[in-house]
Amino acid sequence: MTVESAVFQGQEALLIAMYIGGPLLMTALVVGSLVSVVQTVTQVQEMTLVFVPKILAVMGVMAVAGAWMLQMLVSYSSEVFLSIAEVGS
Numbered sequence: 001m002t003v004e005s006a007v008f009q010g011q012e013a014l015l016i017a018m019y020i021g022g023p024l025l026m027t028a029l030v031v032g033s034l035v036s037v038v039q040t041v042t043q044v045q046e047m048t049l050v051f052v053p054k055i056l057a058v059m060g061v062m063a064v065a066g067a068w069m070l071q072m073l074v075s076y077s078s079e080v081f082l083s084i085a086e087v088g089s
Contacts, residue, residue: 001087009080016076020069024058031057 035050062069 001083005083009083012076012079016072019072023061023065027057027061028054 031054032050035053039045039049
């Protein structure tokens with residue numbers, strides 16, 4: 001394995017992590033911000049109130065995009081395993 005291929009695999013790993021984690025993190029950010037605005041407007045300052053909508057929203061995104069995320073992980077993993085097999089030969 002050359003240095004260039006190792007750097008490429010590392011870049012691909014970071015991109016896959018960003019593609020998979022990005023929608024989940026952005027959903028949690030948007031829902032948390034909206035709930036915080038509602039809490040500020042209504043003057044209800046309960047810290048635990050934010051967690052339930054965030055969890056439900058992230059679960060919804062995982063239900064919708066979970067197959068896509070899993071497909072990306074499987075294809076990346078198979079590419080990594082094939083590149084490992086090429087190094088051995």
